[in-house]
Each structure stands twice: as C-alpha cells, then as structure tokens.
Amino acid sequence: MELLDFARGPALQFGLYAFVIGTVWRLLGILLLAAKPDHSAPRKRGGILAALKVISSRSVTAREFRQDTLYASVLGYVLHIGLFVIVFLFVPHILFFKGLIGLEWPGLPNNVIYFVGVITAGVGVALLLRRMTHPVLKLISNFDDYFSWVVTMAPIITGLIIPIRFGIRYETLLAIHILSIAVLLTWLPFGKLAHAFLVFFSRGTTGMVLERRGAKT
C-alpha cells in the first residue's frame, strides 16, 4: 500500500472515527452529570434564547476590556477566520467534503487560499511566541496547549508546502498533509481544541444562569 493510500484510507478513517467518538464521549461525559435545579425566582427568562445570546455576544470582547485584550483578540480572530477559509473554501477540500457528505459550495481561487494560509501560519507563530513569553500564558500553559498548536499548524504548513514541492513527490506531500489532518482529527476531541464545540456549551450555560438573574452576561 502506497503512503497516500494509507493516508487517504485507514489513517483518515481512523481520524474521523476518533473525532466522532471522542466528541460524543466528551460531551456525554460532561452533559450526563446531574444538573442542579435553580429554585430562585427568575428576573428574566433564561433558557435557550439566553444561551444563544451569550454564544453570540461573547464572540466580541466587551468594550471595557477591549484595550487590554486587543492584540490577542485580533490574532485570535485572524487565526479562526483563516482556518475557516482554508478548511471550507479551498476547492480540493470542498471536493473532499462532497465525497464525505454529498454537499458542495463555491470555493475561492487557490492563490487566495495560499495567501490566507501564509497569514494564518504567521499568526499562529505570533500566538505561540506570545504563549512562550507572556508571564501569564507561560504560567498557565501545559502540554495540551503546545501539542494542540503543533497539530493545528501541521496541516497548514504541510498544505502550503504542496505547491512548492521542494523536489518531493506530490503524492508524498499530499499523504503527509492528509496524515497531519488525521492526527488533528484524532486529537481534537481530547484536548483544548475541543473548544470548537465546547464553546457553545460553556457560553450557553453562562447565558442561561446569568440572564435569568438579569445580570451582566
């Protein structure tokens, strides 16, 4: 079996299974714990609308904190938007999704994706440097933070190398790229990258708890 066949076949399949099973496991492990009833008389309606409110509102830092968090917020935004564009608007990726779920959508020209890829990788490096040098981040960071950075950056870097080649066979580079994605998918539910789905639950929970108090959310 060629490396590419392995990457496209068993490796990617393992990654996808690990992603789905790990995500379900983690979510059930959290959500199946008993929820404590709140007997206080609500000031406002909590519920799902309150959850949705905070899920959306926390995407923007409150004005009062903006100055202090500006650098990290801007980098964070660029990283996340960049990742979205690369993953979902690159034509070969769209074809992959079409094969997986049967849906397709318009993509962006390859050069635009490469440009976004370079910017995203650059921002990733800036965020890593910040984590390694900022006193707060240095203190609170652990293996998960650094390993998650590696597995997130690897598909971007390996993807950017494909058109450059460096004298390496296209099939080999593509196989490495797909393998890096398999590693990312495998790791995602287990570490901090799970914030991709946990964010909806943590923000939503706070929305429901604090909104019914009429407190600032």
Next chain:
Amino acid sequence: MSTSKIGYDDAYDLQAKRLSVKKPEIRYDKQGDMTDDERVEKAMLHFVKDFGSTAATYLDACIHCGACAEACHYYKVSGDPKYTPIWKLEPFKQAYKREASPFALFYRALGLKKKVTVEQLEEWQHLLYDSCTVCGRCSLICPMGIDIAAMISLARHGMFKAGLVPHELHAVAERAEVDGSPLGVTPTVFEDRLEWMEDEHEVDINIDQEQADVLVVMSSIEIQKYPQSMAATAKILNAAGASWTFRTDGFEATNFGMLSGNAEWQRDMSMRVIDAAIKVGAKKLVLPECGHAYMALRWMGGNMYGKPLPFEVQHISEYMAELLNSGKINVNKVKQSVTYHDPCQVSRRGGATQASRDVLKHLGVELREMKPGGDYNWCCGGGGGVVTIHRADELRYKVFKLKMEQIEETGAEELLTSCANCRQTFDDGQNHFQWKYSMESLLEVVADNLVEDEQ
C-alpha cells in the same frame, strides 16, 4: 506555617486591632486534626460532591488564553501571573481532569495528571481566599464564557472541608454559625440597638411583629457600625405605609458560611432568615445594604430551602426604587454630583444595577459614572470574605488604590454605595490613605431626604 488558634473574634471588625502576624509572610492556616492525605481527600470529595454538568462544562472549556488576568484587580495591581483567575483554580482543574472528567480514566492510567497534594492546596489558600473577592469581573471577559467566580466558590467548599481556610475567616464563619452573627450580635443586642435607634432618631421601629407583609433583615456591620441604617430603613418603610417587622429570631443577612465555603453553615444561616419570613407570613423579604447577602438569599436562598421561596426577595435598593417609582415615597432633590460604587454581588452578579440608578434619578443628583462603571466596576477589594483576612490587608490596600483612582477621576462631590461591607472597606481605606472621600449609604441619603408629608 502557622496552625495556631489565636482568638479571631474581632476579625470582621475593621476598627478592632488587626492581627500583626507578619512572619512567615506566607501563612497556611489549618483547622482540625487530619493527616495530609485526609485533607486532600476531603477537599476533592467535597469539591466533586457539588459537581454538576455546569461546573464540568466550565472546567473542560478553558483554552488557557489568559484573558481573565486582565479583568482581575489583583493581577492588575501586582502584575503577578499567579493572580490570573483561572490559575486560582489550577489544583481543582487538575483534580477534575484526573477524577471526574470524561477522560479521567486515561489521565489516571497514563499518569497525565498527578494527584493534587496538600502542599498545593496550602499554597492555593492565598489564591482562593486572600486574593479573590469573587467579584466576577473575570467571568465577563472569558471568551469561553466560563463563570470563574462560581468555580472559586465551589473550590472553597473543598478547602473548608479540608480545614484549609484562613483562620480569621474560619473564626468569623464559626461565630456566625454558633452565635448567629459574625460580630457576636445576639437577639438581645439587636433589640437593644433597635430601641436605641428608635429613641435617637425618633422613629417607630417594629420588632417581632407576629404577622407582617415585609420582613426586613440587617447585616451585623450595620447593626454594630452603622446603626443609623436601621433607623433609615424604618423611616422608609413607615413612610411607605408598609406592614413590616424586624425579627430577633431571624435578623442576620450576612452569610459567612457561603463566603468561607461551608455549604451546611450557608444553609443554616439562610434558613434562619427564611424561617423567620415564613413565620410572619411575609410576602417580601427586604435585604439590607449588603452585597453577598443578596447573592445568598436572592439567588441561592431557594436552593438552600430546596424549593422556590414563598416570598419575594429584594435588595433595599430595589425596594426603594420600587417605592419611588410607584410614588409610595418621595424624596427631595439633592443638588450634588455623585459617583456610585456598585456592589459586585448586587449589580454585576445580581442583576440589580438599574435599581440604584433609579433611586439616584429620583434624588436628582448628577450621577458621574466611574470608568469602567456599572457592571464593569472595579471591586472595592473587601468582598468574598477578604476583608476579614488580616494577612491580606497589604494586598487589599493595593487593590483599593485602583478604586481610589477610579473615583477621583470622576471628580464627583459625593461617593455612595449600597453595601455595608463595601462601606467599611472604604472607611478603612480612607483611614489608611488619609483619603478625602467618605463613603455614604444610598439608603441613608434616601431616608434623610424623604418628603416629610408622606410619613
């Protein structure tokens, strides 16, 4: 390390002599005779005991972005990363991952998360008690929406059971549990002081009525240090024509069970007031100018009772706003510029921010909001039981300077709040820094300016 049992009866009284235990600079207090292993086991057990899906969601969601540091006054004034709010939970995060998280099995089997040690918990005593007022500012900045302040309270449950609470706070909480008041106010003392205020201010004060629509409670700080608050409360309730009473069997609103982390004591303290309100058939419980009492009874009272409370709970600022908005009482205009210090548990955490603004509007003052103000206001530094911890004074004064700067920037003539604990923290800060501002009570300003015809 000190395990001595000094008398801490006056720990909550800022006018009493503060303990001058300077050495060692970092002191780990311990209560009870337990082995280190037992302490860790108890801490973890009682941390996990109160664990639900909400806490699990929060502890699993942190992305280690460090944004919460920027919202914390302790980090802001010190620049020390150990004051990063989420770091204050580190041993408990570690314990959660190892013992209760969805992948706990793997963490244990592969040795990815070590067992929490008693040394860690001792070290974290300073972070969980001395340097957190549970003000909840960090909860507003977190991009993942984690309510870090709520998690601190949960961690304190574990610390209390492990006997790892600062001595002063433990003593104050114990006194409140045994005597019914953190300052030793007995029913007789309460009644005496009410009668004194009745004479002093020539106001009718209802005590131990058998039936009343409104039960009013006070905090020991007010009873002992600001007794005029009791007269002011009576003046307002009389002017409103309310059927009301104080009760000597349920008068203490503060809840040091909650602040120290003893859930059973928290329940006992809440139930004294709840039982008294039920006994008189109260339709409404009016809480005094006390921030944490609002959290304890307005938002946690029903949970202590085990079902919804059969009466409404209001902070005095909410009650005054209701009376003023409905025209049941009226006030004379006060032509002054004022800045208002929002008690964290009433405004940011409690949702009653607008009530005090309504009252101030009726008073006709020129309100000069602090920046940041309202729900984003900096805490005074005395909440969460911190004011009782004498070894935390130095850090508390540093935090208070941040508050002073904020207030001075407004250029307001008067400074008001609606929390006696904030008020005594301000009084202490004023004294320490020889500061020009005196903290005044919103309640007392309303009482002083009541339109007499309404009475």
